[in-house]
Amino acid sequence: MTEFEGDIADSVSDASLARSVARSNEIERQLATDPGRFRVLTGDRPTGRLHIGHYFGSHANRVRLQEMGVEQFNLIADYQVIYDRDGVGEIRENVLNALADYVGMGIDPARTPIFTHSSIPALNQLMLPFLALTTDSELRRNPTVKDELANSDRPMSGLMLTFPVHQAADILFCKANLVPVGKDQLPHIELTRTIASRFDQRYGRATPEAPIFPFAEALLSDVPLLLGTDGTKMSKSKGNTIEIGMDADTTARLIRRAVTDSDRHITYEPEKRPEVSNLVQLAALCLDRTPESVAEELGDAGGGGLKKLVTEAVNEYFAPIRERRNEAIADPAQLWAILAEGNERATAVAEQTLSEVRQAMQMDY
Ligand code: TRP
Numbered sequence: 001m002t003e004f005e006g007d008i009a010d011s012v013s014d015a016s017l018a019r020s021v022a023r024s025n026e027i028e029r030q031l032a033t034d035p036g037r038f039r040v041l042t043g044d045r046p047t048g049r050l051h052i053g054h055y056f057g058s059h060a061n062r063v064r065l066q067e068m069g070v071e072q073f074n075l076i077a078d079y080q081v082i083y084d085r086d087g088v089g090e091i092r093e094n095v096l097n098a099l100a101d102y103v104g105m106g107i108d109p110a111r112t113p114i115f116t117h118s119s120i121p122a123l124n125q126l127m128l129p130f131l132a133l134t135t136d137s138e139l140r141r142n143p144t145v146k147d148e149l150a151n152s153d154r155p156m157s158g159l160m161l162t163f164p165v166h167q168a169a170d171i172l173f174c175k176a177n178l179v180p181v182g183k184d185q186l187p188h189i190e191l192t193r194t195i196a197s198r199f200d201q202r203y204g205r206a207t208p209e210a211p212i213f214p215f216a217e218a219l220l221s222d223v224p225l226l227l228g229t230d231g232t233k234m235s236k237s238k239g240n241t242i243e244i245g246m247d248a249d250t251t252a253r254l255i256r257r258a259v260t261d262s263d264r265h266i267t268y269e270p271e272k273r274p275e276v277s278n279l280v281q282l283a284a285l286c287l288d289r290t291p292e293s294v295a296e297e298l299g300d301a302g303g304g305g306l307k308k309l310v311t312e313a314v315n316e317y318f319a320p321i322r323e324r325r326n327e328a329i330a331d332p333a334q335l336w337a338i339l340a341e342g343n344e345r346a347t348a349v350a351e352q353t354l355s356e357v358r359q360a361m362q363m364d365y
Contacts, residue, residue, distance in 0.1 A: 043075030104325025260303030
């Protein structure tokens with residue numbers, strides 16, 4: 001993965017973003033030589049199917065880190081499903097499909113435990129002392145919470161208000177010191193550090209030598225955001241996403257319907273030609289080439305030529321992933337066993353951390 005250069009996020013100051021970018025690039029170099037220094041926490045909300053935007057934006061990087069030998073915990077954040085909706089939706093189906101997606105894309109459950117919030121009581125219990133270390137105004141200042149307050153037409157739940165604290169528990173229960181995120185997530189990592197250091201100041205330690213919780217940092221990625229096949233934000237409700245689990249024919253049909261423009265000459269100009277450039281970008285990601293070289297090769301091939309290339313590239317890239325995924329989903333019992341095993345491992349880690357927390361808080365009766 002190339003180094004992150006990044007433009008400026010609204011929620012973090014230029015200077016602070018620049019520091020995070022520099023530090024993330026330094027970590028990227030350390031990962032190559034000393035992967036054992038890091039433990040990574042990643043996660044997804046199981047609200048729908050994973051699509052190729054998720055894959056290139058996040059999951060491909062998880063597999064890369066796993067293959068570099070970085071220890072990783074992969075959370076299916078089921079308690080995050082209910083912070084902004086009334087019911088759990090198709091939660092079992094979504095969790096099962098997430099498991100199949102992970103296995104298909106190469107997350108190896110033997111190396112990378114996959115677990116669900118609701119199965120790890122000790123993780124959730126960390127919420128209580130952590131909530132005591134966080135103020136209401138800090139939470140209301142969090143950009144995701146602020147955005148929800150400003151733009152949602154539904155009353156904000158207590159879980160929504162406090163979800164940044166829950167995310168801190170996700171990261172800290174397993175003592176992860178590295179979290180792959182986009183720059184909009186930097187405030188969450190900062191709050192995680194605040195909670196960890198306040199815990200140390202107010203409640204102390206299990207042993208005098210070291211704080212219980214690590215200093216968590218962000219690993220930023222510069223993967224461009226993929227848009228949907230209509231050139232707007234990918235969203236299940238718009239039917240513009242290519243899911244990892246779709247078959248080749250469905251993929252071909254979706255790409256055939258994709259929006260392009262009337263200029264037959266293919267270029268990569270994301271600002272001027274978002275729809276065409278997005279398709280060029282997608283082909284480039286699948287072919288591991290630069291979008292510029294893909295556009296140049298296509299030349300005057302027009303929208304049809306572009307779509308043909310994108311279809312072939314996507315279907316070829318995802319063929320082995322889909323094959324493994326199909327095999328996995330055909331055996332749900334095996335997938336549930338993978339989750340049970342991940343939950344067991346995450347529980348052991350969470351209970352160890354919670355026992356240190358109890359000790360520090362003198363609540364180890
Ligand atoms: N909110 C993340 C998502 O929507 C998932 C997640 C839950 C997460 N807890 C986390 C990510 C902690 C990083 C750290 O995909």
